[in-house]
Amino acid sequence: MIRERAYPVDPWHIRETRLDLDLLAQSESVFALANGHIGIRGNLDEGEPHGLPGTYLNSFYELRPLPYAEAGYGFPESGQTMVNVTNAKLMRLLVDDEPFDVRYGELRSHERVLDLRAGTLERTVEWVSPSGQAIRVRTVRMVSFTQRSVVAFLYEVEPLDGPSRLILQSELVANEQLPPMSKDPRVAAVLDHPLQSEEVLEQRTGGLLVHRTKASDLRMAAAMEHLIDAPGKHAVTTEGHPDWLRTTVACKLEPGQKLRVVKLAAYGWSSHRSLPAVRDQVGAALASARLDGWEGLIEAQREYLDAFWDHSDVRVEGDPEVQQAVRFGLFHTLQAGARAEQRPIGSKGLSGPGYDGHTFWDAETFVLPALTYTQPSAAADVLRWRHSTLDLARERAQTLGLQGAAFPWRTIRGQECSAYWPAGTAGFHIGADIADAVRRYVQATGDYDFEREVGLELLVETARLWRSLGHHDRHGRFHIDGVTGPDEYTAVVNDNIYTNLLAQQNFLAAADAAKRHPDLARKLGVDDEETAGWRDAAAAVHIPYDRELGVHQQSEGFTRLQEWDFENTPPEAYPLLLNYPYFDLYRKQVVKQADLVMAMYIRGDAFTPEEKARNFAYYDARTVRDSSLSACVQAVLAAEVGHLELAHDYLGEAALMDLHDLHQNSRDGLHIASLAGTWISLVAGLGGMRDFNGQLSFAPRLPSRINNLEFSLLWRGLRLRVNVTADEVTYSLRNGGGSARLVVNHHGKDVEVTQVKPVTVPIPPAHPVGPAPSQPEGRAPVRRMTS
Numbered sequence: 094m095i096r097e098r099a100y101p102v103d104p105w106h107i108r109e110t111r112l113d114l115d116l117l118a119q120s121e122s123v124f125a126l127a128n129g130h131i132g133i134r135g136n137l138d139e140g141e142p143h144g145l146p147g148t149y150l151n152s153f154y155e156l157r158p159l160p161y162a163e164a165g166y167g168f169p170e171s172g173q174t175m176v177n178v179t180n181a182k183l184m185r186l187l188v189d190d191e192p193f194d195v196r197y198g199e200l201r202s203h204e205r206v207l208d209l210r211a212g213t214l215e216r217t218v219e220w221v222s223p224s225g226q227a228i229r230v231r232t233v234r235m236v237s238f239t240q241r242s243v244v245a246f247l248y249e250v251e252p253l254d255g256p257s258r259l260i261l262q263s264e265l266v267a268n269e270q271l272p273p274m275s276k277d278p279r280v281a282a283v284l285d286h287p288l289q290s291e292e293v294l295e296q297r298t299g300g301l302l303v304h305r306t307k308a309s310d311l312r313m314a315a316a317m318e319h320l321i322d323a324p325g326k327h328a329v330t331t332e333g334h335p336d337w338l339r340t341t342v343a344c345k346l347e348p349g350q351k352l353r354v355v356k357l358a359a360y361g362w363s364s365h366r367s368l369p370a371v372r373d374q375v376g377a378a379l380a381s382a383r384l385d386g387w388e389g390l391i392e393a394q395r396e397y398l399d400a401f402w403d404h405s406d407v408r409v410e411g412d413p414e415v416q417q418a419v420r421f422g423l424f425h426t427l428q429a430g431a432r433a434e435q436r437p438i439g440s441k442g443l444s445g446p447g448y449d450g451h452t453f454w455d456a457e458t459f460v461l462p463a464l465t466y467t468q469p470s471a472a473a474d475v476l477r478w479r480h481s482t483l484d485l486a487r488e489r490a491q492t493l494g495l496q497g498a499a500f501p502w503r504t505i506r507g508q509e510c511s512a513y514w515p516a517g518t519a520g521f522h523i524g525a526d527i528a529d530a531v532r533r534y535v536q537a538t539g540d541y542d543f544e545r546e547v548g549l550e551l552l553v554e555t556a557r558l559w560r561s562l563g564h565h566d567r568h569g570r571f572h573i574d575g576v577t578g579p580d581e582y583t584a585v586v587n588d589n590i591y592t593n594l595l596a597q598q599n600f601l602a603a604a605d606a607a608k609r610h611p612d613l614a615r616k617l618g619v620d621d622e623e624t625a626g627w628r629d630a631a632a633a634v635h636i637p638y639d640r641e642l643g644v645h646q647q648s649e650g651f652t653r654l655q656e657w658d659f660e661n662t663p664p665e666a667y668p669l670l671l672n673y674p675y676f677d678l679y680r681k682q683v684v685k686q687a688d689l690v691m692a693m694y695i696r697g698d699a700f701t702p703e704e705k706a707r708n709f710a711y712y713d714a715r716t717v718r719d720s721s722l723s724a725c726v727q728a729v730l731a732a733e734v735g736h737l738e739l740a741h742d743y744l745g746e747a748a749l750m751d752l753h754d755l756h757q758n759s760r761d762g763l764h765i766a767s768l769a770g771t772w773i774s775l776v777a778g779l780g781g782m783r784d785f786n787g788q789l790s791f792a793p794r795l796p797s798r799i800n801n802l803e804f805s806l807l808w809r810g811l812r813l814r815v816n817v818t819a820d821e822v823t824y825s826l827r828n829g830g831g832s833a834r835l836v837v838n839h840h841g842k843d844v845e846v847t848q849v850k851p852v853t854v855p856i857p858p859a860h861p862v863g864p865a866p867s868q869p870e871g872r873a874p875v876r877r878m879t880s
Contacts, residue, residue, distance in 0.1 A: 118144025118760030125444035129433035132443020175450025179315035181358035242378035290335035313362035405467035410801035418748035422768030445762020457530035459766035482507030497557030515584035525595035556603035580688035586648035600631035657683035668719035686720035706862035725770025735861030742874035790838035825851035
């Protein structure tokens with residue numbers, strides 16, 4: 094676990110001032126660089142020591158068997174695992190024949206800096222070899238946002254005390270040895286040497302490797318070229334083999350002289366294109382990178398990020414840790430999706446192999462809201478990817494005896510990859526999560542061309558699933574039975590409120606979109622009878638409520654279940670799923686992650702303020718947050734019901750999930766949903782932003798330890814800036830011209846904002862309903878200390 098404040102608090106940098114070999118794997122995730130297409134973990138340049146090597150291409154995977162103790166009808170037969178592809182990071186240095194290795198000799202200093210504005214990872218090292226040769230090494234690496242296929246590295250080395258003979262070996266390596274990732278020998282066999290060599294090309298200053306996966310039959314190419322600046326005599330050679338390519342630079346340097354090597358690398362892959370086509374693709378990418386050169390790539394990266402931060406930055410005054418963390422979270426959220434371009438966003442992004450690289454409902458529910466209001470094109474591309482898998486979702490629905498589309502619980506390519514049927518089969522809410530993301534994107538952007546091309550069909554097919562999955566009882570109420578909601582500790586239940594309310598919204602969104610596009614709806618087979626059926630089901634959706642306790646039931650009968658014995662659950666027993674049988678979790682009132690509380694955030698229009706306060710207090714006392722997806726949502730509702738200090742505490746937990754490695758699993762990759770959830774905690778939580786029924790509204794209030802909160806939103810082509818202090822808030826527009834106007838709702842009252850005239854209005858005081866909620870024994874969030 095990363096110790097608290099392992100990285101000094103800095104508003105724009107993540108800085109590691111000393112190298113801790115015990116924390117290498119975690120820091121490799123924190124220092125990962127990506128652009129949504131390529132991801133490289135923050136491994137040391139020389140490759141060793143390492144925690145977990147990793148280079149990834151979005152959606153490049155291998156098939157593997159799914160183990161079952163007992164088979165069942167409809168169980169997926171194979172899974173998909175993200176492949177560690179050809180590694181271009183390796184730059185091995187020898188100083189007078191001694192390898193530069195931080196484990197040997199004397200490490201005088203070692204610093205790495207992730208620059209969130211420049212989009213680079215810089216490393217500076219001073220090292221003395223075992224024989225006494227002192228050198229200084231400076232490296233900078235980047236994954237380009239502007240040139241999707243390009244990764245670039247700068248490597249500089251200089252002797253400090255006397256002349257040195259330096260040998261720099263720059264490599265491409267496929268099928269590098271990895272720590273064991275699975276105890277199943279069948280899976281381990283698939284992941285051992287997953288790439289088969291197809292072509293090797295050597296040139297004097299670089300070359301190319303082409304490989305193909307054995308079962309998924311995907312082809313990839315990686316190429317490299319070097320721009321070398323060495324004083325005096327030097328030699329350059331390249332040699333290639335099926336799984337590795339090495340360019341060697343040899344030179345002699347005097348103190349004050351410096352060897353400078355720029356390494357340009359390019360990646361490409363395809364499931365259909367020929368070997369020459371993929372080979373030529375990476376060749377063209379290298380030519381483009383060479384045209385710009387190192388300085389041009391760095392300048393373009395900075396310009397791209399300047400534009401991103403200009404309309405996406407969140408400023409927090411009073412909690413410098415959260416300020417650093419929200420920018421860290423936004424940066425990694427951008428890295429996960431910026432250039433995904435009709436590919437999924439995995440739960441770990443491209444920062445590590447956790448969850449096999451799969452995408453879940455995390456993307457639509459946590460990541461896409463942040464992208465929709467800051468980088469909407471990236472959100473649209475993820476939904477276009479979902480649309481491209483629609484035929485597979487229809488097939489899955491047919492297998493399950495249902496109509497419409499049943500989207501997978503976890504996947505890379507679009508097929509269901511979960512061997513855990515209470516989620517993989519019963520976690521149907523993923524369909525409504527996708528529909529909610531479609532609704533939100535269209536509402537926020539006004540992009541009705543997208544709705545015609547992509548959105549309507551997604552809404553229609555998910556609505557058809559709910560209509561066939563649910564049923565009307567003899568009293569006319571509409572029930573959806575046998576499903577698993579967000580809380581995986583309460584599985585295969587009837588009338589999960591989150592599922593029911595999002596299905597209700599799905600019905601209405603599909604009917605409204607069909608009305609807006611009647612010609613296209615007819616082509617999809619939608620008629621008035623079907624839309625009327627959707628509206629009838631939506632009006633009759635059953636919402637379980639315990640009148641005796643005065644709270645909604647997370648699912649039918651939940652409040653009748655036996656209480657979990659929190660007082661006698663030791664701290665080391667968390668997470669519960671690793672220490673207790675699922676049957677015991679399923680039959681008790683214990684919540685893994687926000688479920689009904691999540692429903693009150695996304696469908697807050699379905700609850701009264703009093704209901705929200707009572708529900709939040711009831712479920713906060715039973716939620717153990719064994720999922721990283723929970724704290725950000727609890728922060729939102731704590732703020733809404735007036736418990737602002739508790740909201741700040743939950744915000745801190747979401748924000749520091751990876752910087753402090755709170756769940757002790759950041760080694761496998763970052764928690765992208767929790768990182769995006771930091772933005773949600775601030776904007777939807779303390780900023781009170783909601784977007785019900787096409788109306789953008791705010792109800793901002795700050796806790797005592799935050800003095801100022803400022804953030805921007807993109808809303809229908811307008812950039813709205815919101816500046817919140819303890820007593821008032823200022824709304825302003827930054828584009829759209831003098832005639833631009835936007836009406837927002839502020840604490841229940843409409844306010845008109847124009848570019849010419851910002852509006853400042855007071856914030857009414859908070860009036861919490863009831864005492865501050867309690868949490869399960871030992872599970873309260875850590876109090877925020879801002880000093």
